[in-house]
Amino acid sequence: MNVGIIGSGTMGSGIAQVAASAGCTVKLYDTNQGALFKAKASLEKILARLVEKGRIDSEEAERIQTNISYSDRLRDFEESDLVIEAIIEKLDVKKTVLSELESYVSESCIIASNTSSLSIASIAASLRKPERCIGIHFFNPAPLMQLVEVIPAIQTSKSVLEKAVQTITEWNKTVAIAKDTPGFIVNRVARPFYGESLRIYEEGIADFATIDHSLKTLGGFRMGPFELMDFIGNDVNYTVTETVFAAFYFDPRYKPAFTQKRFAEAGYLGRKSGKGYYDYSEEAVKPEP
Numbered sequence: 001m002n003v004g005i006i007g008s009g010t011m012g013s014g015i016a017q018v019a020a021s022a023g024c025t026v027k028l029y030d031t032n033q034g035a036l037f038k039a040k041a042s043l044e045k046i047l048a049r050l051v052e053k054g055r056i057d058s059e060e061a062e063r064i065q066t067n068i069s070y071s072d073r074l075r076d077f078e079e080s081d082l083v084i085e086a087i088i089e090k091l092d093v094k095k096t097v098l099s100e101l102e103s104y105v106s107e108s109c110i111i112a113s114n115t116s117s118l119s120i121a122s123i124a125a126s127l128r129k130p131e132r133c134i135g136i137h138f139f140n141p142a143p144l145m146q147l148v149e150v151i152p153a154i155q156t157s158k159s160v161l162e163k164a165v166q167t168i169t170e171w172n173k174t175v176a177i178a179k180d181t182p183g184f185i186v187n188r189v190a191r192p193f194y195g196e197s198l199r200i201y202e203e204g205i206a207d208f209a210t211i212d213h214s215l216k217t218l219g220g221f222r223m224g225p226f227e228l229m230d231f232i233g234n235d236v237n238y239t240v241t242e243t244v245f246a247a248f249y250f251d252p253r254y255k256p257a258f259t260q261k262r263f264a265e266a267g268y269l270g271r272k273s274g275k276g277y278y279d280y281s282e283e284a285v286k287p288e289p
């Protein structure tokens with residue numbers, strides 16, 4: 001199967017690894033050459049570590065690597081059977097890119113979005129053939145997280161839904177089919193998790209580390225909310241909260257917090273920028289994994 005991925009950031013590069021590991025021929029596209037370079041270098045490192053740990057052998061690592069090619073030209077997707085978009089969480093940008101993409105791909109190509117919170121119906125509406133559009137939502141990090149939400153829009157055809165479910169299952173992931181509603185399943189449940197934690201901090205009840213520690217030690221969560229927000233990226237996470245809040249007609253349950261807004265504005269994005277709620281610079285004391 002020929003798979004195209006648009007956006008070679010955190011999610012795009014992870015999804016590329018998943019598809020390539022399942023034997024697909026993958027093309028990874030980004031407008032930013034630096035992002036493509038970074039994705040390639042980081043995949044090499046990840047695969048070397050997997051070989052070192054004995055999870056895969058070196059032939060397998062080589063095969064995964066050669067299954068992926070890198071491109072900065074959208075027209076290179078003309079042979080794709082499935083294209084998954086994983087670019088910035090902005091509806092108008094996604095619409096523009098996908099509608100251009102549609103002019104290059106075949107009539108049977110499925111066009112999917114990895115959006116966390118935007119309406120699949122509105123993304124589908126930017127296409128000449130909206131019935132080919134579907135949400136395929138991976139979690140971070142894509143190679144490790146088992147769940148993938150598959151979200152048919154009201155325009156999506158039955159055959160596209162079936163093909164998407166079949167493909168993701170063949171990629172050794174577990175599918176949950178969700179309705180096209182804000183945040184789908186997991187991101188909707190997660191909003192109050194982050195939101196209440198931010199409000200507890202803003203009300204001066206406890207600091208980031210205490211809240212994380214409490215939820216991990218007492219609550220049994222694998223990561224605390226602040227560690228998780230730093231892991232996801234405060235820019236990405238804040239945008240999702242804003243979108244879900246607006247999409248639920250400003251229901252206060254989903255209200256974003258100024259603390260996260262300011263962190264995103266300041267460029268304190270978390271792990272990817274070296275600083276978020278915690279400091280990730282070389283000399284800093286890191287939160288426990």
Ligand code: NAI
Nearest residue numbers: 007008009010011030031032035086087089115116140232
């Ligand atoms: P990211 O910021 O790590 O990567 C986005 C990439 O898209 C960048 O490399 C950027 O250069 C590229 N890009 C931006 N505009 C572009 C355009 N017009 N054409 C081509 N490339 C373009 O973002 P991340 O975290 O990978 O998120 C991508 C999507 O996945 C978003 O829709 C996000 O909501 C969703 N998502 C993110 C998760 C996370 O934990 N970070 C989890 C699940 C979904």
